[in-house]
Amino acid sequence: GESVGLHLPTLSVQEGDNSIINCAYSNSASDYFIWYKQESGKGPQFIIDIRSNMDKRQGQRVTVLLNKTVKHLSLQIAATQPGDSAVYFCAEELSGGYNKLIFGAGTRLAVHP
């Protein structure tokens, strides 16, 4: 079936440490994956994306890794800051006429000073 799930519901890190948030997806036909950050009372905010023909993509302080063999996605945040505290969602996009995002339940990242 269609599902995108996350391994860890809550992740606590110290400020300055690196964070890794993991995600498993089930649809091998998906060709686009996105990480969103959602702060309390706000809509999801795009962080970084990756297409299925890539296995790594880097942004500013963030890196997304895609392992299609095991259908696994991860988000790495370098030098985590208090402003990174939020819920992070991975989403899988099924194309084919329209774009439907399938979200996981989310991982809450708590950054401690």
Added chain:
Amino acid sequence: ETGVTQSPTHLIKTRGQQVTLRCSSQSGHNTVSWYQQALGQGPQFIFQYYREEENGRGNFPPRFSGLQFPNYSSELNVNALELDDSALYLCASSLRQGANEQFFGPGTRLTVL
């Protein structure tokens, strides 16, 4: 460039009532998608509108319906409200049908009593 806006911010209704939520897409975006996000969960795709027509639908009953207007703004209508309809309703716009990146609005928090 104006981002995605939604109205109202919060809304309280009672069971059996009807509700209309509104969304203005980001400037230049012609595709709008609606998502329902229950508390503590990831967003669930309701449907997508392109050129004023629904062109994709998730697993939601017919009492969830929508409209898209010539200026690409959109409405989500829910009839015969149920308690389980209480959620954050998110609108997302994208540059065109098939464009991957979707930009989310802040959402409308609907409470059904």
